Amino acid sequence: MGILRQVAEYLYIKKRDPNDGRTKWMKYMHGINRLSIILFILAMIILAIKLLR
Numbered sequence: 001m002g003i004l005r006q007v008a009e010y011l012y013i014k015k016r017d018p019n020d021g022r023t024k025w026m027k028y029m030h031g032i033n034r035l036s037i038i039l040f041i042l043a044m045i046i047l048a049i050k051l052l053r
Contacts, residue, residue: 007037010030010033010034010037011034011037
């Protein structure tokens with residue numbers, strides 16, 4: 001699975017593969033990854049705003 005495809009699935013841009021097996025721990029891991037990606041993007045936006053001021 002490609003990195004960009006995985007990020008798109010985390011951010012709900014692309015639907016995940018229904019045949020892909022998911023365990024409880026995998027759901028937790030993907031939730032934490034989703035949170036970290038969203039916080040990273042938010043931090044980049046804040047830094048860009050500060051640099052443009």
